[in-house]
Amino acid sequence: MVIKKVLIANRGEIALRIMRTCKEMGIKTVAVFSEADRNALFVRYADEAYCIGPPVSSASYLDFEKIIKVAKATKADAIHPGYGFLSENPVFARRLESEGITLIGPSAEAMEVMGSKLAAKETAKRHNIPLVPGSEGAVADLEEAKAIALEIGFPLLIKASAGGGGKGMRIVENAESIDEQLNLAMNEARSAFGDASVFIERYVKSPRHIEIQVLADKHGNVVHLFERECSIQRRHQKVVEEAPSSVLTPDLREAMGECAVSISKACDYVGAGTVEFLLDDQLNFFFLEMNTRLQVEHPVSEMITGIDLVRQQILVAGGQPLAFSQSDIKMKGHALEVRVYAEDPTNNFLPDIGTLKTYVRPQGPGIRVDDGFEEGMQIPIYYDPMIAKLIAYANTREEAIDRMIRAIDEYDISGVKTTLKFCQFAINHDAFRSGNFDTHFVQDHFSPEELEVENKQNEEALSAFLALDLIRGVDAPSAQEPTKRSNWKSTRNRL
Ligand code: MV4
Numbered sequence: 316m317v318i319k320k321v322l323i324a325n326r327g328e329i330a331l332r333i334m335r336t337c338k339e340m341g342i343k344t345v346a347v348f349s350e351a352d353r354n355a356l357f358v359r360y361a362d363e364a365y366c367i368g369p370p371v372s373s374a375s376y377l378d379f380e381k382i383i384k385v386a387k388a389t390k391a392d393a394i395h396p397g398y399g400f401l402s403e404n405p406v407f408a409r410r411l412e413s414e415g416i417t418l419i420g421p422s423a424e425a426m427e428v429m430g431s432k433l434a435a436k437e438t439a440k441r442h443n444i445p446l447v448p449g450s451e452g453a454v455a456d457l458e459e460a461k462a463i464a465l466e467i468g469f470p471l472l473i474k475a476s477a478g479g480g481g482k483g484m485r486i487v488e489n490a491e492s493i494d495e496q497l498n499l500a501m502n503e504a505r506s507a508f509g510d511a512s513v514f515i516e517r518y519v520k521s522p523r524h525i526e527i528q529v530l531a532d533k534h535g536n537v538v539h540l541f542e543r544e545c546s547i548q549r550r551h552q553k554v555v556e557e558a559p560s561s562v563l564t565p566d567l568r569e570a571m572g573e574c575a576v577s578i579s580k581a582c583d584y585v586g587a588g589t590v591e592f593l594l595d596d597q598l599n600f601f602f603l604e605m606n607t608r609l610q611v612e613h614p615v616s617e618m619i620t621g622i623d624l625v626r627q628q629i630l631v632a633g634g635q636p637l638a639f640s641q642s643d644i645k646m647k648g649h650a651l652e653v654r655v656y657a658e659d660p661t662n663n664f665l666p667d668i669g670t671l672k673t674y675v676r677p678q679g680p681g682i683r684v685d686d687g688f689e690e691g692m693q694i695p696i697y698y699d700p701m702i703a704k705l706i707a708y709a710n711t712r713e714e715a716i717d718r719m720i721r722a723i724d725e726y727d728i729s730g731v732k733t734t735l736k737f738c739q740f741a742i743n744h745d746a747f748r749s750g751n752f753d754t755h756f757v758q759d760h761f762s763p764e765e766l767e768v769e770n771k772q773n774e775e776a777l778s779a780f781l782a783l784d785l786i787r788g789v790d791a792p793s794a795q796e797p798t799k800r801s802n803w804k805s806t807r808n809r810l
């Protein structure tokens with residue numbers, strides 16, 4: 316089947332990102348949008364665009380009856396769901412199958428298996444993929460939980476089978492609290508997910524979060540595109556992602572890659588997917604879960620492999636076999652991504668939505684900005700407050716970090732508070748630079764004062780330079796430089 320027209324069932328930067336590849340492939344695009352996104356860039360970029368309802372997601376981006384109606388009316392061959400919204404919804408996938416519309420993604424069955432953490436772990440176990448020691452399947456009652464605890468020791472972790480991304484997790488420190496925690500976890504799981512099944516794992520103390528990008532076609536070919544390191548996160552919200560990881564050896568990379576390919580084959584996976592692992596401080600890895608969608612941080616994998624993941628998703632959805640094998644895929648250089656949010660890092664990351672009064676993107680060598688906004692636009696309150704993904708690519712990790720720091724300096728956003736300085740703090744930290752960090756990085760190293768102190772230091776440095784100006788006279792060439800630098804942002808619009 317040749318895909319000639321794609322409906323993008325998403326919004327913002329990812330809708331635009333998908334449309335750009337469609338355009339390169341000569342594929343027509345259909346946007347669907349809510350009333351809050353009337354003026355969005357992705358709506359203007361599409362060949363056709365249809366309003367599908369009010370801002371609240373349940374009445375627009377999640378309302379698949381409306382979306383399918385538009386797909387039929389516009390004769391779209393396929394739907395790309397992006398990430399979030401309908402992207403991992405097996406009910407939607409099944410509906411599209413019965414409507415004869417191609418989903419750019421895996422089958423409903425693959426989504427179902429991986430949507431259940433227990434089913435996913437069972438699949439992994441059958442294929443000898445390492446798992447964190449813990450219960451086999453759901454824990455039935457307190458007696459069983461206690462028996463497992465006796466075996467694996469404390470602290471342990473109770474997780475909801477229907478959870479994921481940290482939702483429904485509880486740490487149990489000692490035998491006395493296991494009763495209470497188990498009850499809370501099961502009740503929470505029942506009310507949040509409609510499924511009370513929970514399982515137990517040993518708590519891995521200082522883990523790194525490493526995920527492997529996979530790509531599978533409809534002919535049983537599966538390859539991996541190496542790893543992404545996503546340990547720098549705050550409350551399960553990723554802050555910095557990079558590829559490759561600074562701690563993986565070639566052997567470890569190959570072993571994890573093979574496990575990722577094997578679990579993908581086990582669920583007859585099709586398309587782009589991500590297999591998540593925990594890596595402990597002894598470099599043991601354990602399968603966590605599989606995400607059956609294109610991920611937010613996919614650009615770092617694209618940068619180091621030169622492979623356009625959206626193009627590959629579309630090709631395999633159309634039935635084409637992958638045009639390359641594992642040995643053809645090489646990684647080169649280093650890529651970093653930071654997520655720029657409209658949040659105030661000095662005020663507990665409170666969303667700070669409003670109008671982008673100034674919005675000037677960084678440019679230059681090795682910089683990619685995936686966003687969906689322009690100066691003067693309003694960031695809607697109804698959705699995730701991510702403004703942009705800033706990606707830096709260079710030959711080495713050090714150069715990529717320096718390049719990212721430069722790009723963050725160039726990024727000029729006013730009207731809303733952003734996490735840019737927080738991201739800069741993170742990647743410039745000794746622990747990050749040295750590669751010696753884990754998922755507790757933000758908790759261990761960040762406090763709002765870090766940003767306030769930095770602001771103050773900048774002010775002090777500026778006053779010192781200004782004082783120098785006075786002493787030397789403003790015409791002195793050595794005194795010109797810092798004054799110019801400090802004025803860079805305020806004068807740029809006039810340059
Ligand atoms: C764990 C863990 C430690 N031990 N499992 C959080 C998200 C979900 N995908 C799995 N998560 C974790 N599972 C065991 N047995 C620590 C985490 C975890 C984490 C994992 C990846 C990235 C960030 C994290 C932050 C806190 C906890």
